[in-house]
Amino acid sequence: MSSDSGRSLPNSPTSEGFTSREEDWTQLRTLLLAPEQTQLDELRERLDHRMVHSQEVSQVLPEAIAIRGVGDQQLSNALTPYVENGFIAAVRKSPRAIVDAIAPIMGPAIRQAIARALQSMTQSLNRSLDESLSIRGLRWRLEAWRTGRPFAEVVLVHTLRYRVEQVFLIHRETGLLLHHVATDAAVVQDQHVISGMLTAIQDYVRDSFGASPDQTLDQVEVGEWTVWIEQGSQAYLACVIRGTPPASLREDVHDALAHIHALHANALADFAGDATPFKATQPYLESCLLAHYERPPKQGALKGWILIGLIVLGVVWWGWMAYQAQSRWSHLLDRLREEPGIVITQARSMWGDYHIEGLRDPLAKAPTALVIEAGLNPATVKMEWAPFYALDAPLVLARAQSILRPPESVQFHIEGGILVATGSASPDWAREAKRLAVLVPGISQYRDDGLVTASISALLDRINRTVIHFPSGSSTVEPSERVALDTVAAILRELDQLVSQSSQRVHLEVLGWTDATGPPARNLQLSQERAEAVVAVLREKRLDKAATVVLGSVRPLDQGGSNQESANQRVATLRATLTAQGQDSQTADP
Amino acid sequence: MIQKKICMLGGFAVGKTSLVRRFVSNVFSDQYQTTIGVTVEKKCVTVASQEIMMVLWDLYGEDEFQHVRDLYLRGSSGYIVVMDGTRKDTLQTALALQQTAANTVGPVPFVSIINKADMRSEWEIDEHVIEQLRDRSWTVLFGSAKLGQGVDELFLNLATQMVQRPPLSNTHP
Numbered sequence: 013m014s015s016d017s018g019r020s021l022p023n024s025p026t027s028e029g030f031t032s033r034e035e036d037w038t039q040l041r042t043l044l045l046a047p048e049q050t051q052l053d054e055l056r057e058r059l060d061h062r063m064v065h066s067q068e069v070s071q072v073l074p075e076a077i078a079i080r081g082v083g084d085q086q087l088s089n090a091l092t093p094y095v096e097n098g099f100i101a102a103v104r105k106s107p108r109a110i111v112d113a114i115a116p117i118m119g120p121a122i123r124q125a126i127a128r129a130l131q132s133m134t135q136s137l138n139r140s141l142d143e144s145l146s147i148r149g150l151r152w153r154l155e156a157w158r159t160g161r162p163f164a165e166v167v168l169v170h171t172l173r174y175r176v177e178q179v180f181l182i183h184r185e186t187g188l189l190l191h192h193v194a195t196d197a198a199v200v201q202d203q204h205v206i207s208g209m210l211t212a213i214q215d216y217v218r219d220s221f222g223a224s225p226d227q228t229l230d231q232v233e234v235g236e237w238t239v240w241i242e243q244g245s246q247a248y249l250a251c252v253i254r255g256t257p258p259a260s261l262r263e264d265v266h267d268a269l270a271h272i273h274a275l276h277a278n279a280l281a282d283f284a285g286d287a288t289p290f291k292a293t294q295p296y297l298e299s300c301l302l303a304h305y306e307r308p309p310k311q312g313a314l315k316g317w318i319l320i321g322l323i324v325l326g327v328v329w330w331g332w333m334a335y336q337a338q339s340r341w342s343h344l345l346d347r348l349r350e351e352p353g354i355v356i357t358q359a360r361s362m363w364g365d366y367h368i369e370g371l372r373d374p375l376a377k378a379p380t381a382l383v384i385e386a387g388l389n390p391a392t393v394k395m396e397w398a399p400f401y402a403l404d405a406p407l408v409l410a411r412a413q414s415i416l417r418p419p420e421s422v423q424f425h426i427e428g429g430i431l432v433a434t435g436s437a438s439p440d441w442a443r444e445a446k447r448l449a450v451l452v453p454g455i456s457q458y459r460d461d462g463l464v465t466a467s468i469s470a471l472l473d474r475i476n477r478t479v480i481h482f483p484s485g486s487s488t489v490e491p492s493e494r495v496a497l498d499t500v501a502a503i504l505r506e507l508d509q510l511v512s513q514s515s516q517r518v519h520l521e522v523l524g525w526t527d528a529t530g531p532p533a534r535n536l537q538l539s540q541e542r543a544e545a546v547v548a549v550l551r552e553k554r555l556d557k558a559a560t561v562v563l564g565s566v567r568p569l570d571q572g573g574s575n576q577e578s579a580n581q582r583v584a585t586l587r588a589t590l591t592a593q594g595q596d597s598q599t600a601d602p
Numbered sequence: 603m604i605q606k607k608i609c610m611l612g613g614f615a616v617g618k619t620s621l622v623r624r625f626v627s628n629v630f631s632d633q634y635q636t637t638i639g640v641t642v643e644k645k646c647v648t649v650a651s652q653e654i655m656m657v658l659w660d661l662y663g664e665d666e667f668q669h670v671r672d673l674y675l676r677g678s679s680g681y682i683v684v685m686d687g688t689r690k691d692t693l694q695t696a697l698a699l700q701q702t703a704a705n706t707v708g709p710v711p712f713v714s715i716i717n718k719a720d721m722r723s724e725w726e727i728d729e730h731v732i733e734q735l736r737d738r739s740w741t742v743l744f745g746s747a748k749l750g751q752g753v754d755e756l757f758l759n760l761a762t763q764m765v766q767r768p769p770l771s772n773t774h775p
Contacts, residue, residue, distance in 0.1 A: 286605075
């Protein structure tokens with residue numbers, strides 16, 4: 013309308029009238045259309061100048077984005093590539109600024125991650141070292157080898173009291189997973205499906221038993237694992253625990269869930285499937301990843317070692333003792349087998365008791381002496397011996413000695429079953445011996461070719477005919493004369509044997525003589541000295557027991573003898589007699 | 603990525619588990635295994651450049667002895683109603699279940715499918731009935747878990763509906 017009015021203005025007929033009318037129209041138009049004109053100018057200004065437009069958009073942009081963002085995800089989808097590109101460009105342009113910006117956040121997170129990894133590694137290394145060298149460790153290695161399970165798992169099963177391996181934060185109504193943490197060692201299946209199933213199981217149990225909504229499933233046990241469920245108003249925590257957790261752990265889990273509810277109340281209430289805001293719950297969930305391992309007490313290990321040491325020592329000592337006893341036993345058996353007159357038929361040892369059966373000649377060495385000699389206690393060795401005659405030469409000889417009782421002047425020896433007698437004996441004994449010898453077990457023949465038989469009177473006669481010569485004026489027995497005295501001594505012993513059974517004794521009288529020269533008093537003394545000298549020589553030969561030796565009377569000098577005769581008087585003579593109870597029964601004078 | 607709880611509803615032996623297994627693992631077994639309680643599976647899909655993790659609650663089949671409890675339906679962002687084309691009674695069960703679901707979780711997206719399309723000649727559910735369902739603004743699809751027909755379309759259809767619809771407040775009557 014206003015434009016129509018404007019277009020009709022230039023059609024005025026006169027210039028003057030036109031000018032005045034023009035001004036009027038202008039005035040009128042200004043008066044009537046001033047507000048519209050201003051608005052029109054402003055609109056033109058807006059269309060022509062984009063800056064003005066942007067300013068106005070900037071005023072509504074935040075609200076616009078907020079409204080659209082609530083409606084759907086398209087704005088985010090549209091902006092994501094530009095934001096990504098912008099971020100990449102920013103990183104390329106000034107990485108330093110980005111580093112400075114994120115360093116305060118990333119630094120502690122990286123430090124924490126490294127510290128945890130190191131701690132975990134140290135723990136497992138310590139445990140491996142602890143367990144590798146112990147008896148228990150060896151037993152577990154054996155178990156691992158037997159069952160085909162990894163050694164680490166076997167150690168874990170035995171030492172682990174409990175370990176929280178996984179923690180699920182689950183939206184209670186939808187059963188959708190809000191966040192999940194797990195230890196490095198945990199075997200994690202599909203956590204989204206697990207969280208759905210955990211929720212479904214709770215619903216199922218509640219449905220099946222007709223439980224009210226406030227009655228909840230708190231615990232599920234599967235083999236080595238326990239699943240603890242801690243209920244909250246909007247979300248619940250499910251902890252997968254290996255081993256037997258302490259009741260105090262419940263409080264920790266409850267606290268963590270309470271913190272999460274307090275900090276994320278809005279996000280929990282508005283949850284529509286986007287779990288991103290719940291990444292911030294990571295520290296709370298990690299605080300539930302607790303573990304406790306059983307540590308064997310050191311003192312116990314020391315005691316164990318001492319016990320093992322004592323057992324080893326005991327075994328070694330027992331082994332040594334057993335070895336020694338066995339050696340002694342073997343030695344005893346060897347000695348018994350070597351011993352003539354002993355035959356072992358059976359020998360056995362059992363727990364320190366010994367038993368021997370066999371044959372023994374009564375003349376053989378006493379076995380008990382051999383037992384003591386071998387170092388064994390005679391009380392522990394039981395022996396049963398059956399008597400028998402052994403044909404070993406020493407025993408046959410001993411048997412012959414005990415049966416035949418030869419005089420000292422007779423010697424026996426064995427030559428291949430033949431008993432040979434040598435020396436001298438009385439004819440009576442020789443005759444008796446010949447008769448008995450072949451009856452001695454082990455003796456087939458008796459030979460006495462070398463045995464000299466003599467009568468008592470012949471022997472006395474031989475002594476009485478003995479003369480010991482002295483030089484003139486001397487009472488010393490010359491070495492040449494000693495041979496004669498040796499013979500006398502031998503005869504005296506023989507006599508002693510012969511008369512021993514008749515309770516008689518040999519009485520020997522020694523007489524000293526001198527020649528006619530010299531004063532009679534001196535000669536008397538000399539003759540006495542000569543008799544004493546002979547007695548002294550005989551005494552040297554220890555004949556005290558064989559015969560009673562007495563100093564004989566001193567014969568006075570024979571008067572009127574020649575020099576030759578006188579020389580013959582420088583002698584000592586012997587007179588042997590048999591006495592019974594000190595009386596002469598038989599005398600032989602020279 | 604956003605997660606969505608989806609329930610599989612339907613009468614017994616209509617093929618809920620078979621559809622889920624075909625969708626998740628692309629396998630099918632002729633052997634019938636009754637579901638006791640619930641089996642949970644999941645699969646990630648991308649719809650309209652939005653990644654969605656579909657957490658599928660495969661509920662036991664409803665029959666005259668066992669009614670599906672609303673307990674399991676709580677928190678669902680969508681549901682799938684399955685019918686067996688060869689058994690007309692499964693339609694009635696589906697209608698009742700849909701009503702229960704609508705009462706429990708409110709007007710969330712849902713898709714219905716008439717399974718066993720491989721046995722079309724034996725179907726008892728006719729076009730007339732299907733039209734009636736569509737008149738009630740049901741999305742009715744046909745498919746066969748055995749042959750793998752219409753299975754991906756079924757789940758993607760529901761996913762698309764869930765993405766397009768602004769998330770509802772979880773408070774329901």
